[in-house]
Amino acid sequence: MSSPDQNSSDSNVAVTAESPGGEDARSRILAAAGPVFARSGFDRATVREICGEANVNVASVGYYFGDKMGLYREVIRQVHERKERLFPTPGESKTDAAELLHSVIRTLLSRIFAGDSSGWESQLMMREMMQPTAIFAELVQESFRPLFVRLVETFRRLVTVEVSEHELEQFAFSVVGQCVYYRIGSGVIQILVPEPSRQKHYDIDSLSRHVTGIMLAAAESGRGLQYKHALRVNPSNLTPFNTLPE
């Protein structure tokens, strides 16, 4: 018995009709694993539940992916691939910078919210963000950075007064933060704003226009960095977060 253990799109394996659920065992495991990992997190998820949902024996995950972590890596890889294909990072071809900004924000929100109605795909990404596993750094470089630099470039074109690089980056983070929060904080929002209003005003279209409007106003006014005021600051608490908790 030899384990394939690596992904191979086309091999010599005959694709015969499988018992229940169609597809081969490997694909069924992969499909079942995503939602489970997203719902329960890597630790709380059990290979028994995944295999049960995929109608395969528990030993199959060891056979096809080496171990539980191998399966997890493959799930993350596949999600990133699908997101990039469905919502590619907008090129800088657009002449109107404002329109480009809107397009980027819309792409970001789409990546965050689109997919299976349960939203397991971005739920998974958010988890990676908060509790980085070994593949986190790689994920950031390949998935987050391109959209981030596109945001920075867009703000460079938008801003009227002269600003330094770190200010442009903070503008970009302000965009990302707002968008991400509508997923992360969806539980909070559900409690804080009642149903009818939430149903009406919290779709991708409304939100992207809202965020775009805010950032355009900030960029054009040259504010966002110049707010200084006579303020009684809370002493201490000037510590930057140069160290990650873990």
Added chain:
Amino acid sequence: MSSPDQNSSDSNVAVTAESPGGEDARSRILAAAGPVFARSGFDRATVREICGEANVNVASVGYYFGDKMGLYREVIRQVHERKERLFPTPGESKTDAAELLHSVIRTLLSRIFAGDSSGWESQLMMREMMQPTAIFAELVQESFRPLFVRLVETFRRLVTVEVSEHELEQFAFSVVGQCVYYRIGSGVIQILVPEPSRQKHYDIDSLSRHVTGIMLAAAESGRGLQYKHALRVNPSNLTPFNTLPE
């Protein structure tokens, strides 16, 4: 043997000097549990690790808190209490609405970043946000709502043109989102912006001025909601998030 099981600030128990670490066993467990829960999450955290760090027997958590979840509830309760005491929600006494906004944002960022240098307290809150346990709803009502309504009220005073209620709420979420992201996404930021710049520009003071500036510009310009443009929208993806993943 009767278990106390509930918190009682002053009881008949004599406070004698304890073996190692000072304080009584209950306090030592509580102190050790916070960082462990924050670092590992409720599930991954083990009572054996907590008790080991607190130098108490594993049975003690059952004795003092009923079970692991009882200990967790008490930890959360204590964190919320401490935050509210150290950084109380600003009253609306301030005459200048802009200054009030800055004050609220500063409070929010302080609550998020202050505390133990490891930042375990807000790490715990972020976890609760993403993976709500039974005490989540209670936490939102008592801890998040007051600051949220203060934000909405502030924007109501700030905004120049007439806006509807849901737009004010979205302004508030934009603030919260930006602030929260600097904690949630700190791992991403560490990778995307190199050390010297991060050390200089990502402290509470800089960030609060940055966020305040953006939101002031947006509120005063009346933008944030009026950005409409000839745009090729990505069809579909108009689904609001009326259902939480779990």
Added chain:
DNA sequence: AAACCATTCAAACGCCTGTTTAAAACAGAT
């Protein structure tokens, strides 16, 4: 038919978990 190989399967292994138990240690009052 026989040999080969990839795949599936039920069962077991070893480990770690939260929780419970009953006895021991302790402190203070009688």
Added chain:
DNA sequence: ATCTGTTTTAAACAGGCGTTTGAATGGTTT
């Protein structure tokens, strides 16, 4: 010293976990 109630302890319990094993299956090739 004795009793009383609280706290601490080591050990065990029952269950779930990821992973491994070795045999059974089934199709393909020799």
